[in-house]
Amino acid sequence: MTFNLFEEEESRRLWHEPICPGAVVLRQFALADDALMLTAIKKVVTQAPFRHMITPGGLTMSAAMSSCGTHGWVTDRRGYRYAGTDPESGLPWPALPAALQQLAASAASSAGYPDFVPDACLINRYAVGARMSLHQDKDEPDLDAPIVSVSLGLPATFQFGGLRREMKPLRIPLTHGDVVVWGGPARLFFHGVSPIKHGIHPLTGEYRINLTFRKVT
Ligand code: MD3
Ligand code: FE
Numbered sequence: 389m390t391f392n393l394f395e396e397e398e399s400r401r402l403w404h405e406p407i408c409p410g411a412v413v414l415r416q417f418a419l420a421d422d423a424l425m426l427t428a429i430k431k432v433v434t435q436a437p438f439r440h441m442i443t444p445g446g447l448t449m450s451a452a453m454s455s456c457g458t459h460g461w462v463t464d465r466r467g468y469r470y471a472g473t474d475p476e477s478g479l480p481w482p483a484l485p486a487a488l489q490q491l492a493a494s495a496a497s498s499a500g501y502p503d504f505v506p507d508a509c510l511i512n513r514y515a516v517g518a519r520m521s522l523h524q525d526k527d528e529p530d531l532d533a534p535i536v537s538v539s540l541g542l543p544a545t546f547q548f549g550g551l552r553r554e555m556k557p558l559r560i561p562l563t564h565g566d567v568v569v570w571g572g573p574a575r576l577f578f579h580g581v582s583p584i585k586h587g588i589h590p591l592t593g594e595y596r597i598n599l600t601f602r603k604v605t
Pocket of ligand 2 (some may be wrong): 524525579
């Protein structure tokens with residue numbers, strides 16, 4: 389048997405970090421596929437460009453968003469919902485790239501959700517200073533399905549609370565290539581993203597990109 393120091397080093401760079409029952413960070417799970425994912429996203433956003441949506445309360449979101457898959461998440465003065473077409477174009481959302489769907493399914497499987505098949509991906513783009521305030525993700529009909537999130541580009545501090553908004557959130561650093569799987573008891577926990585600090589990432593420049601894979605149908 390050959391003893392490959394480099395291989396051992398490579399495997400040591402990827403590890404599971406449980407946050408609480410139902411939530412686990414898979415550090416650098418997506419790192420090897422970073423360029424592939426960014427290329428796929430670039431193609432999606434030529435068809436469904438990033439846009440700053442308006443909340444029902446009339447505020448413009450600081451993160452720009454797009455979606456791919458059977459449904460996209462949209463918000464406007466009428467409320468939040470999943471929609472089968474992009475309201476900007478009236479066209480169906482771009483297809484969910486198979487390589488991205490497979491990566492999300494394999495992350496979920498590695499976290500104990502072997503049957504997760506996402507059908508939608510929400511793409512969030514954060515410029516320096518952009519944030520996301522504490523919220524719950526509860527627009528998906530099947531709350532037994534987890535959500536898989538992939539962080540790319542500039543680092544972020546993720547805020548992870550509990551079932552009630554008042555619970556003081558944990559602060560979890562997420563960097564390029566980190567994947568988080570949220571399911572079970574953590575699925576409805578409040579969460580948010582602190583304002584992105586300035587920096588330049590070699591692949592994304594002055595942005596953080598977050599992908600969330602969801603089962604919407
Ligand atoms: C915990 N996005 O798109 S991903 C969102 O970094 C969203 O862009 C953040 O919150 C971002 O809705 C956080 C991590 C995440 C996603 C869904 C969750 C954490 C979650 C659902 C339940 C609990
Ligand atoms: Fe969320």
